[in-house]
Amino acid sequence: MILLIDKTKQRLGYLEGVLSSIVNVVLFAFKLWAGLLTGSVAMIADAWHTILDTLSSFVVLLGFYISGKPYDKEHPFGHGRAEVIASIVIGILLTIVGFNFIKDSFLQLHEKKVIAYTPLSIMVFGVSAFVKEGLAWFSIRVGKKVDSKSLVADGWHHRSDAIASAIVVVGALLGGLFWWIDSVLGFIVSAFILLAAYDVTREGANILLGERIDTELKKQIQKIIEEEAPDVTGSHHFHVHRYGDHLEITLHLEMPGDYTLNNAHEIATRIENALRINLNVEPTIHFEPQSDNPDIHAYP
Numbered sequence: 001m002i003l004l005i006d007k008t009k010q011r012l013g014y015l016e017g018v019l020s021s022i023v024n025v026v027l028f029a030f031k032l033w034a035g036l037l038t039g040s041v042a043m044i045a046d047a048w049h050t051i052l053d054t055l056s057s058f059v060v061l062l063g064f065y066i067s068g069k070p071y072d073k074e075h076p077f078g079h080g081r082a083e084v085i086a087s088i089v090i091g092i093l094l095t096i097v098g099f100n101f102i103k104d105s106f107l108q109l110h111e112k113k114v115i116a117y118t119p120l121s122i123m124v125f126g127v128s129a130f131v132k133e134g135l136a137w138f139s140i141r142v143g144k145k146v147d148s149k150s151l152v153a154d155g156w157h158h159r160s161d162a163i164a165s166a167i168v169v170v171g172a173l174l175g176g177l178f179w180w181i182d183s184v185l186g187f188i189v190s191a192f193i194l195l196a197a198y199d200v201t202r203e204g205a206n207i208l209l210g211e212r213i214d215t216e217l218k219k220q221i222q223k224i225i226e227e228e229a230p231d232v233t234g235s236h237h238f239h240v241h242r243y244g245d246h247l248e249i250t251l252h253l254e255m256p257g258d259y260t261l262n263n264a265h266e267i268a269t270r271i272e273n274a275l276r277i278n279l280n281v282e283p284t285i286h287f288e289p290q291s292d293n294p295d296i297h298a299y300p
């Protein structure tokens with residue numbers, strides 16, 4: 001869900017999104033079939049988790065598409081945050097599903113219902129664990145190669161899905177020994193769903209609440225300032241607002257106090273242009289005379 005700046009990253013983001021969507025739809029069908037056949041709450045819950053993951057992948061793709069729409073009269077910052085709104089909706093949906101299956105697991109435990117797993121249903125989840133681990137390996141590897149946080153994060157999500165399915169397999173194999181095993185598995189799978197809900201909601205909420213600037217990005221900005229204007233004596237008060245397709249950035253520049261307004265504006269504009277071209281950000285710069293007097297800044 002983090003912005004993908006260059007085209008290769010974007011294309012790989014699409015590829016991974018499409019690939020996970022297809023895999024998840026197929027796995028959902030098999031898992032739901034196995035779950036309904038055996039009546040296992042754990043299997044049905046894991047099936048729904050899988051299809052909700054597809055919905056998340058779909059939102060990522062939709063986000064890329066909507067973010068590409070240019071700004072208009074009502075939305076001067078563009079449409080990048082459509083993705084954030086959608087991810088919060090998905091987070092809420094996942095939370096409802098997670099709690100719903102906790103309730104179902106309780107009911108099943110209360111009724112002392114025994115689940116008879118069939119070998120075929122167990123196999124579905126075994127295969128699912130392997131496929132998801134393969135997807136995790138692919139996403140993490142490619143993500144690290146092109147340095148995309150969202151791909152790596154997606155990869156870790158796939159890995160947690162693989163672990164959830166593997167736990168269902170182990171539990172189902174022990175199913176004959178303990179009558180309560182399916183309810184316990186139901187709780188575990190629900191916990192995984194709630195964890196995914198927390199992750200996706202937190203990511204979206206952070207963007208809306210506003211975050212501290214990324215250290216790496218700050219370094220890049222300061223390097224560009226240094227290259228463009230060696231006479232700038234300092235920069236501080238970095239603010240970043242993420243809009244999906246681009247970043248809005250404001251910052252303060254310190255320069256010698258005897259510079260004319262023309263001079264200072266020329267420097268600020270040069271830096272703004274360089275940041276725009278190199279980092280795909282929309283900067284606004286405030287300049288102030290270099291001074292040791294802390295009162296000169298409105299805020300630190």
Ligand SMILES: [Zn+2]
Nearest residue numbers: 072074075079
């Ligand atoms: Zn609009």
Ligand SMILES: [Zn+2]
Nearest residue numbers: 053157161196
């Ligand atoms: Zn998942």
Ligand SMILES: [Zn+2]
Nearest residue numbers: 265266268269
């Ligand atoms: Zn200007």
Ligand SMILES: [Zn+2]
Nearest residue numbers: 237252297298
């Ligand atoms: Zn300042």
